[in-house]
Amino acid sequence: MYHQATFDEPIVIDIKGRRTLKIPHENEGYKTQVPEEMRRETIGIGDREEFSVIRHFVKLSEMNFGADTGFYPLGSCTMKYNPKINDEIASLDGFRMIHPLQDSSEVQGALKLMYELSDLLKKITGMDEITLQPLAGAGGEFTGLSIVRAYFECKKELDTRREVVVPDSAHGSNPASSHMAGFDVVQVPSTSDGTVDIEKFKEAVTERTAAFMITNPNTLGIFEDKIVEMANYAHSKGALLYYDGANLNGIMTKTTPAKMGFDIVHLNLHKTFSTPHGGGGPGAGPVGVVEKLKDFLPYPLVTFDGEKYSNDYIPPKTIGKVASFYGNFGVLVRAWTYIKMMGEEGLRDACETAVLNSNYMRKKIQEFMPVPGKTIKKHEFVASSVGSGMPKAGDIAKHLIDNGVHAPTIYFPLIVPEALMIEPTESATKEEMDLFIETVRQSLKVSHEMFEKEPVNLKVTRIDDVDASKNPKPTLRMVRKEQKEALQQII
Amino acid sequence: MSNDLSELLKELQIQNPDELFKDIPESIRTSLLGLPRGMDEDEVRRLAGEYAGMNKTVNQQHSFLGFGLYNHYVPAAISNIINRNEFLTSYTPYQAEISQGIMQALFEYQSMIGELLDMDAVNSSMYDVSTSLGEAARMAKSITGKDVFIVPKYMSRNKRAVLDNYAKGADIKIKEVEFDERGMIDLTSLEKMVDDNTSGVYAEYPNMFGIIDTNVPKIKGIIGDERIFVAGVNPISLGVLAPPGKFGADIAIGEGQVLGLGLNFGGPVVGVFGTKEEFIRKMPGKIMGMTKDHNGKMAFSMILQTREQHIRRERAVTNMTSNQALMAVAAAVYLSLLGDSGLRKIGEVNMGRTRELMDVVREFGPFLPYESSPVFNEFLIRLNESKTYVNRIAKKYNLNPGYVLGKEYGFTDRNQVNIITNVTERNTNDDFNAYREFLREVA
Numbered sequence: 001m002y003h004q005a006t007f008d009e010p011i012v013i014d015i016k017g018r019r020t021l022k023i024p025h026e027n028e029g030y031k032t033q034v035p036e037e038m039r040r041e042t043i044g045i046g047d048r049e050e051f052s053v054i055r056h057f058v059k060l061s062e063m064n065f066g067a068d069t070g071f072y073p074l075g076s077c078t079m080k081y082n083p084k085i086n087d088e089i090a091s092l093d094g095f096r097m098i099h100p101l102q103d104s105s106e107v108q109g110a111l112k113l114m115y116e117l118s119d120l121l122k123k124i125t126g127m128d129e130i131t132l133q134p135l136a137g138a139g140g141e142f143t144g145l146s147i148v149r150a151y152f153e154c155k156k157e158l159d160t161r162r163e164v165v166v167p168d169s170a171h172g173s174n175p176a177s178s179h180m181a182g183f184d185v186v187q188v189p190s191t192s193d194g195t196v197d198i199e200k201f202k203e204a205v206t207e208r209t210a211a212f213m214i215t216n217p218n219t220l221g222i223f224e225d226k227i228v229e230m231a232n233y234a235h236s237k238g239a240l241l242y243y244d245g246a247n248l249n250g251i252m253t254k255t256t257p258a259k260m261g262f263d264i265v266h267l268n269l270h271k272t273f274s275t276p277h278g279g280g281g282p283g284a285g286p287v288g289v290v291e292k293l294k295d296f297l298p299y300p301l302v303t304f305d306g307e308k309y310s311n312d313y314i315p316p317k318t319i320g321k322v323a324s325f326y327g328n329f330g331v332l333v334r335a336w337t338y339i340k341m342m343g344e345e346g347l348r349d350a351c352e353t354a355v356l357n358s359n360y361m362r363k364k365i366q367e368f369m370p371v372p373g374k375t376i377k378k379h380e381f382v383a384s385s386v387g388s389g390m391p392k393a394g395d396i397a398k399h400l401i402d403n404g405v406h407a408p409t410i411y412f413p414l415i416v417p418e419a420l421m422i423e424p425t426e427s428a429t430k431e432e433m434d435l436f437i438e439t440v441r442q443s444l445k446v447s448h449e450m451f452e453k454e455p456v457n458l459k460v461t462r463i464d465d466v467d468a469s470k471n472p473k474p475t476l477r478m479v480r481k482e483q484k485e486a487l488q489q490i491i
Numbered sequence: 492m493s494n495d496l497s498e499l500l501k502e503l504q505i506q507n508p509d510e511l512f513k514d515i516p517e518s519i520r521t522s523l524l525g526l527p528r529g530m531d532e533d534e535v536r537r538l539a540g541e542y543a544g545m546n547k548t549v550n551q552q553h554s555f556l557g558f559g560l561y562n563h564y565v566p567a568a569i570s571n572i573i574n575r576n577e578f579l580t581s582y583t584p585y586q587a588e589i590s591q592g593i594m595q596a597l598f599e600y601q602s603m604i605g606e607l608l609d610m611d612a613v614n615s616s617m618y619d620v621s622t623s624l625g626e627a628a629r630m631a632k633s634i635t636g637k638d639v640f641i642v643p644k645y646m647s648r649n650k651r652a653v654l655d656n657y658a659k660g661a662d663i664k665i666k667e668v669e670f671d672e673r674g675m676i677d678l679t680s681l682e683k684m685v686d687d688n689t690s691g692v693y694a695e696y697p698n699m700f701g702i703i704d705t706n707v708p709k710i711k712g713i714i715g716d717e718r719i720f721v722a723g724v725n726p727i728s729l730g731v732l733a734p735p736g737k738f739g740a741d742i743a744i745g746e747g748q749v750l751g752l753g754l755n756f757g758g759p760v761v762g763v764f765g766t767k768e769e770f771i772r773k774m775p776g777k778i779m780g781m782t783k784d785h786n787g788k789m790a791f792s793m794i795l796q797t798r799e800q801h802i803r804r805e806r807a808v809t810n811m812t813s814n815q816a817l818m819a820v821a822a823a824v825y826l827s828l829l830g831d832s833g834l835r836k837i838g839e840v841n842m843g844r845t846r847e848l849m850d851v852v853r854e855f856g857p858f859l860p861y862e863s864s865p866v867f868n869e870f871l872i873r874l875n876e877s878k879t880y881v882n883r884i885a886k887k888y889n890l891n892p893g894y895v896l897g898k899e900y901g902f903t904d905r906n907q908v909n910i911i912t913n914v915t916e917r918n919t920n921d922d923f924n925a926y927r928e929f930l931r932e933v934a
Binding site for chain 1: 495496498499500502503508509511512513514515516518519520521523524525526527528529530531532535536538539540541542543544545546547548549550554556558559560562564566568570571572573574575576577578579580581582583584585586587588589590591592593595596597598599601602603604605606607611612613614615616618619620621622629647649650652653655656657659660661662696703705707708729730731732733734746753754755756757758759760768771777778779780781782783784785786788789790791792793794795796797799800801802803804805806807809810811812813814815816817818820823824826827828829830831832833834835836837838839840842843844846865891894916917
């Protein structure tokens with residue numbers, strides 16, 4: 001039986017005390033000389049002891065659920081185990097205490113690591129060059145699409161190539177990134193087997209198409225087996241092919257984006273390469289490209305002349321920069337550690353086990369719930385809680401978390417009604433997967449009234465998200481402001 | 492193969508997991524990628540130790556290098572909290588009830604940043620300050636419908652290069668406003684530049700030269716309510732400097748790295764982003780909001796998700812999905828530890844120590860081009876020597892005097908070196924002595 005720790009913790013601003021943290025030089029009498037109009041009066045976050053801070057945040061952490069707490073099959077997020085050695089290595093002084101603007105002669109170790117990581121990622125994707133700069137998957141998409149724009153600008157075709165084609169099953173970030181890079185989005189429907197409708201695809205891809213953007217395996221966990229035909233067709237129309245690497249865990253070592261015909265790839269190191277997700281980030285979204293796009297990559301790139309590493313190469317047609325410095329270095333160190341330890345055999349095993357787990361769960365779930373699309377799935381699959389008496393996907397999710405199992409991604413992809421997107425990854429035992437399946441099966445018997453009351457084993461029960469968004473209170477000062485106004489109305 | 496796997500294979504009636512990949516056409520299957528064999532933990536620990544040892548850390552030298560990323564003291568409590576497995580290995584809190592811990596921590600980050608900025612709405616993190624600026628320019632266009640965004644002539648080229656990229660995709664034109672002789676935004680030029688096409692103006696305090704630009708408070712009055720004022724701040728300075736909200740900023744951004752995140756060769760950091768209440772629906776990023784559960788208990792919800800890509804797709808406010816949440820938690824721990832008194836103190840120490848080093852410079856000659864302008868913790872020093880010579884002498888004293896501004900900032904005189912020197916609370920008197928000896932030799 002699962003019970004989450006429950007504390008009624010105040011907002012930290014309201015925890016009052018004395019500051020115990022010492023600041024260097026604080027007793028040497030330094031004073032400010034700020035011009036009057038720019039002087040700070042009050043601040044408003046209060047003081048407290050270090051032990052109070054630690055107790056507070058430790059309690060908050062206990063009211064949270066991570067992949068180290070339990071099974072976390074959140075589809076499309078690849079919540080695999082994050083080896084602890086990754087964190088240890090990222091915290092070495094030699095990596096932690098270096099400044100990105102130091103002369104390259106002083107940071108040879110960091111550059112060597114980045115160079116090696118690029119090389120490993122090139123082998124994994126089959127791409128010819130890699131930038132490690134993008135700070136997240138969506139940041140990688142924006143980088144890749146900026147490269148698409150620069151490429152066609154250079155070819156003087158940008159005036160006519162205004163469109164990016166995406167399947168209707170695509171991650172929402174794909175159309176959003178396309179729009180941010182200045183393109184119009186054209187959506188292609190999927191067929192009932194869950195893959196892109198090839199006829200509709202051919203209608204959509206024209207001389208107006210700048211890029212076709214797709215993840216493979218797609219968001220239904222299905223391998224798009226007509227990918228070569230699509231790639232050839234898109235290339236024949238002069239378009240580029242963009243690979244969203246969110247689902248790389250499902251094919252890693254079995255094929256590469258290059259083999260499939262892609263020109264641009266972004267990877268999510270926090271998914272495929274085991275770096276911790278940090279409650280939402282930091283991630284890292286390196287972008288790989290084929291030879292003809294190398295000159296458009298963001299600057300700088302790490303180079304090696306056989307003796308020393310440099311960090312000042314500016315590709316001749318560079319799109320510029322997509323982050324202040326060279327990427328989320330701490331995340332890069334962790335991904336390097338992971339790949340070094342896995343080797344090719346380890347990565348193959350990870351991929352095979354993830355796909356095996358996913359198909360096992362798919363087969364078991366299918367016994368009582370439809371799983372649309374082709375039978376064989378890759379690293380994830382989508383169940384659809386439809387049919388008479390079936391609970392809503394959202395209710396199943398609450399039933400799961402109430403039983404100490406993290407819920408899958410729900411209501412995505414949008415093309416599947418009542419979608420439950422399940423990705424066990426390779427980090428799950430049969431017992432954990434069976435417990436998940438059993439809990440979902442049980443939820444079919446839970447009455448509507450019972451669902452209303454769930455969850456009961458967590459810090460809070462159901463939250464009114466609609467009201468929370470109608471009256472947004474993103475800071476304590478807004479909460480207080482509203483309380484004050486309410487009070488005044490009563491008076 | 493472990494027992495577990497054989498049971499799974501049996502259930503699927505297959506012999507080998509590879510059978511689950513038969514839908515990948517043979518023509519595109521790979522046999523070997525050519526990756527090296529896997530290492531064990533001890534091997535990789537040694538190798539990484541070797542690489543880390545090839546780097547010269549800021550602790551192994553007298554470092555005054557800042558310029559956008561600062562060598563501040565990082566309290567031990569921070570890594571202790573952000574390495575808590577429940578925070579570290581969780582993801583975006585899509586299931587709110589089981590994720591209240593991180594949601595409250597992020598709400599606290601937003602609340603404390605809200606106080607620092609004097610702004611009501613704050614998001615739970617951007618990637619870094621450069622992407623915060625890019626998003627702010629897009630937001631200014633989206634609010635006003637205008638497409639010219641004005642930025643200072645002197646600002647970090649890195650930040651500017653990222654902004655240019657965001658601007659290109661959104662059809663925004665960037666224009667530069669000149670500086671006056673005190674190293675501040677030239678208000679007369681700004682007034683002339685602002686017209687019907689102006690969506691907003693970006694200005695920093697402290698700016699690229701470290702100067703506390705006293706013209707910034709006048710900007711909102713010049714550009715008026717119909718245009719967006721984006722203020723760039725250094726969050727650690729806001730214990731002693733007035734908040735951007737006081738100067739009518741519509742959006743405030745900053746690099747949150749200074750709030751206890753350390754250097755890490757430039758990442759991960761965290762982009763600070765705040766705005767006025769009225770613009771919250773135009774703000775990018777994930778936002779935690781305080782609300783109640785069905786029993787009336789305090790709870791947190793990820794609010795305004797209909798702005799986001801997983802629902803709104805190409806019409807989303809931004810494409811952002813993963814952010815820098817854990818770094819925001821780190822900043823929250825940092826701010827909690829320092830509190831009001833610590834923030835004020837750290838501001839005083841940074842300003843006071845910087846002034847002290849500037850006094851050292853004055854002993855040797857007129858090397859401070861903006862001598863009369865107030866600075867926070869960075870200043871411009873101009874030496875009439877070649878860069879090679881200055882570097883050689885600095886090396887002799889195991890000193891990094893700061894960031895050398897080159898031709899990308901318009902400094903082309905080869906007999907002159909322009910350095911941005913940064914002083915933080917971490918700089919010791921030994922560091923000061925090295926700087927003094929260096930000056931004695933080059934001046």
